[in-house]
Amino acid sequence: MSDGAVSPDTSTEIEDPHEGGFRAHTAITTERGGPRYGEFSEQVRTLMDRARYACPTPELTDELIDQLAAINDKLAAVRIDEWHSPAGTRIDLPARGNITLPPFEVTDVNDDGVFATVTFRDFHLGGNKAAHGGQVAVAFDDLGGYASAVAIQGVSRTAYLTVQYRSITPLNTPLQCRTWAEKVDGRKVFIKGTIHDGDRLCAEMDALFIKLNPGQQ
């Protein structure tokens, strides 16, 4: 392919990897999107960061629209389904390469839960240097889902998720997130979570995930 585009690697996939819920049996890969896909994701995040705080001149806005339109056309030409896209499946990258999530790195998974470092970026701004509360919930949802998956060795969906915002969640600061299963009752997985900035508690989560039945969407 031309222009540096990387052909999607679907060689390890079967026709329809979707058995319900999230990816039930999709082959793990660290290759989709090529060896520099992580740099690509980071450039997208940096674009969002810069756009959040930029005040371009009208002339620069015109120029940027043309450049972004050209990039968007290139990306549209290599669009594939969600099961085969690198975003969300590249387990070697922050937040599995998913640019819609606050970037996190899982540092440990053990009997005490899932431990991760999460960093809210400039584009996660809520106001006055604090992370947006919805973005905090996004991080909890994904890492809570991870803890649920570990607890039941299966796929679940969020039934409810509540967040107690205890103190300001700062941007551009590596924060410590822990999520864990407090109780499993049949299909119900009760998940707790915390985000700390050092010793300071920023937010707590209380959530219920429901294990999906076979074939359930």
Ligand SMILES: CCCCCCCCCCCC(=O)SCCNC(=O)CCNC(=O)[C@H](O)C(C)(C)COP(=O)(O)OP(=O)(O)OC[C@H]1O[C@@H](n2cnc3c(N)ncnc32)[C@H](O)[C@@H]1OP(=O)(O)O
């Ligand atoms: C390594 C890679 C990791 C990868 C990790 C990847 C993690 C990704 C995580 C992202 C997670 C998401 O964002 S998921 C997207 C957001 N969530 C959704 O869209 C879900 C929308 N809602 C639904 O689809 C449904 O309501 C479900 C699936 C949640 C539940 O429906 P259901 O399957 O029919 O089950 P249902 O019979 O209603 O309920 C089962 C039991 O749970 C109870 N229950 C159900 N909902 C509730 C509720 N809100 N509050 C209290 N209790 C509830 C019921 O009373 C019942 O209890 P009892 O009678 O048995 O006692």
